Amino acid sequence: MEPPENSQQYLTAAEAGLVGCRACGTVAPRGTRVCPCCQSRLELSETASLQRVWAWLIAGLIAYIPANIYPMLRTVTFGRASENTLMGGILELLHHGSYGVAFIVFFASIVIPIAKFLAIAFLALSVRKPPTLDTHGRLLLYEVVEFIGRWSMIDVFVVAILTALVQLDFAAAISPGIAAVSFALSVAFTMLAAQSFDPRLMWLAEKRDES
Amino acid sequence: MNLDQIIACPVCDALHHDQDVKKHSTAKCARCGTVLAAPKSGAMTRIAMLSLTALILLIAAACFPFLALEAQGFSHRASVLDTVMAFSSGPMAPLSLATGFLIVLLPAARYCALIYTLAPMAIGWRPAPQAARVYTWAERLKPWAMAEIFIIGVAVALVKVSGLARVELGPAFWAFAALLVVTILTDSAICRLTVRKTLKIRSSGQSEI
Known part of the structure; x- marks a missing residue:
């Protein structure tokens, strides 16, 4: 697993308009409430x-x-x-x-x-x-x-x-x-x-x- | 870009391309160092078998005689159930319920959940229905399953009474002691994200990762 292109400035899911799941790492479009993979609640507030x-x-x-x-x-x-x-x-x-x-x-x-x-x-x-x-x-x-x-x-x-x-x-x-x-x-x-x-x-x- | 091919680090939110990682090597988040993948051959089988062992030990611990105390002609036996019921009189009854959950029921539930999720994959079947959701619960229960903390508590209590009385250790004590070792082995064998990935891939119909 490599970090995306520039290794100094890491792009985060939040900046990419996505939301990452704390339980399984799955990314979903921002605004998704429940992780499509593991059904955990998604939020970064x-x-x-x-x-x-x-x-x-x-x-x-x-x-x-x-x-x-x-x-x-x-x-x-x-x-x-x-x-x-x-x-x-x-x-x-x-x-x-x-x-x-x-x-x-x-x-x-x-x-x-x-x-x-x-x-x-x-x-x-x-x-x-x-x-x-x-x-x-x-x-x-x-x-x-x-x-x-x-x-x-x-x-x-x-x-x-x-x-x-x-x-x-x-x-x-x-x-x-x-x-x-x-x-x-x-x-x-x-x-x-x-x-x-x-x-x-x-x-x-x-x-x-x-x- | 396909969202299936990227994962976000659960600890620092940095995005990574989700690549296949070689067996017995570890992929860490480049930003914060959290382990993102650590596939090992036979890990699923190992975790499933260890969970089964732990579950059997837990049942044994709950059923067999636990401790006995002897002093000045008096003797008293205590089972694990007696320990759970220690707070049952008066206003402290809810604590008895909590103790029962923390040392027996929640660890048992966690091991059942792990077996339910991982055993079908260990023998090469497709994951059981709702496996991803059940695994989420197994992860959530982890901090609250305190069987291994209980045995350390037993050790402390034994030192406290050893001065004034003779203590006899029953099979349930040794079952709990073995459970401590098995729990540590199980927890060190589990890589959360690798289990997740395997679950996801197997559910979508492919047979090998």
Whole structure:
């Protein structure tokens, strides 16, 4: 596959009066609503894409707040009840000396979500403003965000497994806290935010800035 | 110009002439480097077989005993279904439903969709009706099929309880562990645009790409 004639100035589907499909690469005349090949919706609209990104991102951010405040786990050992928040669980792991796992959980439930909020906001802003990072760098950032985002769900699964497993009547019983719900929602919303971002907008903006 | 002979890069929208790419070589977008075609011999067969393997492992994981816990004379068994139902009491019930979808139903649906699209092509038949649409769904489900994330969650949970109790691993645990490997193999074998192109060509009646 070769780029058309001039290898420096790439002709895009949008400029050629066409619309390309994000799922399969098929091109169709502009105005076509549904891809003739794979039936995906076709559109390349900056406003629509960015509005959806911001909406999901804000929803994710809002859901992330109760996820940190409310308890994630409720443990009852010999009649004594204790509640653990996200950060509390990590501190407990550190206390037990399992640094590796504490690091994984810290990374999956604190570092990744926050880095993801920042990365998506940066990507969405950079479409409108002259960017500080070149388009290839931002594309890499976008791919990392899309790949890594779903792994934050680990924490919700850990709560589910612990709840199902640790039911030893009087000796120990674990039940989930409400933070599990808001954390799961936060992860899902940010995944949707990342999916709503159309990477083609970055390349459109690059060309617009050059000219 | 015939629109069938050009494709737009899904990531940066640059137009390319759609040429035949040699087996085992990779065609990348000249502008952003996204892989546009990576045909491999037997890729369809491999993906279809791996999907079938994954589906069988998933069914095994859902049916066989999963984990058992023993401490201070108490013992408790948990199946994958118990794990899904962990949130089922009280206001958190929707999360139980979501967990069931994320770790069992959506991965199963994705593998069924992959088998439906690719198995007929792997044995040289014409694609099944609506194969292109079904494949679109397989691609859309991909980020939401979290069986492989679940097994990492299991590992973390096991470390958390290993201090206070003895944990017994059932066959379902090993099925999930194998599923992790098979999922990675499947995902690395799939080249989206190559599958698309093959689907398109086979549907239009030609037998060989």
